[in-house]
Amino acid sequence: MHRQIFLELLSVFVLCAGSLLTLLLIGRMLQLRELLLSQNLTFWDMLCMFAYLSPFFLLLLIPIACMLAVFLTFLRMGTDLESVALRASGVSLYQMLPAPLVFCALCTAAACAVSFWGVAWGMENFRATVLDMARTRTQLVLQGGVFNRDFPGLTIYAQQADPARGDLRTVFVQDRTHEGVTATILAPTGHVNTDTDRGEIIFRLQNGRIYRQEASGLSVVGFDTYAVRMDLSRLLSDYDLGSVRPKEMSWERLHELRDAPETVQDESGRTLRKVEVEIQKRMALPAACFVLGLFALPMAASFGGLHRHWGLMLALGFFLFYYTLLSLGLSLGEAGVLAPVVGLWLPNALFLAAGVTGLVQAARERGVDIVGRLGHLLRRRPTAEEGGRAR
Template sequence: MKLLHRQIFKELAGIFTISLSGFMGLILIGRILQFRELFMTQSLTALEMGKLFLYLCPFFLLVLTPIATMLSIFLTFLRMSSDNEITALKSGGLSLYRMIPAPLVFCILCTLADVFFSMYGLSWGTENFRKALVDFAKTKSQLAIQPGVFNTDFPGLVFYADKVDKDTSRMHSVFVRDSTRKGITATIVAPFGEILTDAKNGRLMIHLEDGRIYQQQKEQLSVLKFRNYNVRIPLSDLLQGYSVDEPRPKEMGWDKLLSVQRQGLSSGHDGRFLRKVSVEIQKRMSLPVACLVLGMFAMPIACIFRGLKQQYGLIISMGLFLVYYTMLSLGISLGESGSVSPVIGLWVPNIVFAAAAVVFLRLAVRETTLRVKIRLPKLRRRTA
C-alpha cells in the first residue's frame, strides 16, 4: 500500500507542477501585454520585471491552486481507469476507498499552501508590488526633473529647478505651477525641494521648504508662506493608468480586512466597500477549502468516465471547474450587491461540490461507469 500511495502521489505532484506552471505562464503573458506601456515608459530591466511578476504570483496562485489540484487528480485517476489499473487493484482486493489516502493527503497539502497564499502571500505580494511601482515612478520623476529645464511631463503641473544634486536628488531654487484643481492656479516658489515617496498610501510628492504660494482664484490673489509643503504628483498618469492609491479589498492583508470589518462604518468606508471586504474575507477562506473539495470531487468523476481519452478529460475537468467558478462568481456578485450573505454566496459552491463528491464516490465504488465516445461526424458525398 505504501508503494501504491507513493506512486499515486508522485504522479499527482508531476501533473500538478506542469498544470500550475502552464496556467501561470499564460497569465503572466497576459500581464505583460496589459503592462506593456508601463514597462516601456518606465524602461524597466528584465530583473525588475521579474520582481514585479514575483509579487503578483500569490494573487494568481490563490485561484490557480484549486484548479491545478482538481486537474491533477482527475487526469491521474482517469489514466489509471483507462489503463485498467484500478480494475486490477480491485481484483486484488483493494477497494477505491483504500486508494483515497494519497489524493487526500495531496489535497490537504494543496489546501495548506493555498491558506498560506491567502493569509500571508497575497498581502506580501501586493505591498511589495505597490512599493516597487512607487519607487520606479520616483526614479523616473528624478530623471525627468533636469536642472534649468521646465518639465511638463505631469498633467497640470510644471516643475523647474535651478540646480539638482545628483547624489541626494535635492533641488535648489524650485518653481512649481499647479493647475490640477479646477478654477485655482497656484504658483509655488521655494529655495529647496526633494522628491519623497509614501509607498503605504501610494503617493509620490515634491517636498518643498521655506517658500511661498501665490494662489489665484478668479480675480483674487493670495500669498501664503510655508515651512513645509508637499505637491502631490498624479501617479495614475505617470504609471499609465495603474492606480496605487488606497488598496482595494482584494489587495489588503488579512489583518487589515478583519480590522476594517470590525470597525464597520466607523472606519470611514461606505456600505458597499464593507460588503466587498466581507466577500473578500469569505473568498480567502473558501478558495483554499476548494482544493480539498474539488480534488475529492475529481477522483470519483475520473473513475466514472472510464475509457475517456486524456485530451477530452482535460476539457471535461476544465468545464467542471468553470461550473464551480461560475457559481463562485455569482456568489461574489450577489454578496457585493447585498442580495445574499457573503457566507452563503461563497460557501454554496463548496457545499454543492462536496455533496456531489460523496454521491459520485458511491457510484464509483459500485463500479457505475459512463463510457464516453467522441466521434467526428463523417461527411458523405452523394452522387447524382
C-alpha cells in the same frame, strides 16, 4: 503505489499551475506595458514583480490545479487500465485514497498560506516596487511635434526634440494643476532630464515668458531661466495603485474593518459587504482544493478511456461551472441580496455532496461509464443504408 500516485499528482499539479500562472502574469504585465516600457527594468526586476503578483493569482489557481491533477492522473490510470488491474488484484478505490487525500490536504494548506498571508505580502511589495521604479527609473521621452499629456493637468509640446540629449526647441507648457489658475509657458529653447535621486523630471526653459490667467486678469512674466519640476509618481495616477481594495488587504486588516465598521466612510455599506465577502472567499477557496479534488476522483472513473486533452477540457468545464457559482455568490453578497456565508460556501457544499456520492458509487463499481456507453450507442446506431435495407 501511493508514492507513485502522489508523484504523478505533484508533477501534473506543477505543470498545470505553472502554465496557468505564467499566462495570467503575462496578461497582467501587458496591462502595465505603457508604464513598464518607460523604465529600464532588468531581468531580476521582472522576476521580483512576477513573484509579488503570484500569490494574488495562486489563490484561485491552486484549487483548479489540484482538481486537474487528480482528474488527469486517475483518468490516465483508467485509460491505461491500471485502475482495472489494481482492482483485479484486490485493491479497492478506498485503498487508493490516501495519496490523493494527502495531496489535497497539502494543496489546502498551501492555499491557506497564500490566502491569509501571501496575498497581502505580494500586493504590498508590488505596489512599493512599482512606485519606487516610477520615481527612480522612469525616463520621459518627448517627441517633436507631439502634445504630451502623461502628467495630469500638464500639456507639454516641443516643435523639435532630441531624445538622446534632452534638448528642446520652441517649447509650450500649459499648467492646470492649480485650481482656478491656468499658466502657459512659452520658451524658444529648453532641456529635460530626470533626477532619479529625488524622483523628479525637470524642465529647464530659457528666455521665455509665463502667461498666468486668473480670475483677476492676465499677468505676463519674463524669465531668463525657469525650472519646472514634476513628481514621477504622478505618472501612476491612471493605474489606481494608491487605493487598497479589500481583495488586496491582509487577513488582520479585513477583520479590523469588520469589527470596527464606523471607521469605514461608506454610507451605502458596499465597502463593508465587500470586506465580509472577501473574508468568506479567503476561507472558501482553500477549502475548494479538498472539495474539488474529491469531486474529481469519481468523475475520472466515469470518463475512463477519454483522451487526456478532452479530459483537460472537461475538467476545465467543471471548474468553470464551479467558478460561475462562486462569482454569482460574490456578486449577490456584495449587492446585499444573499448572505456571503451562503453564497461563497454553497458551491463547495454542492460539489462536496456530488463528490462523496460519486465516490461511494464508484467504490461499489456502480458508477456510470459515460465514455463506454456513448461508444456503445454510437456503434449500435444504424446508418441510413442499413435502415433502408431493414425497411
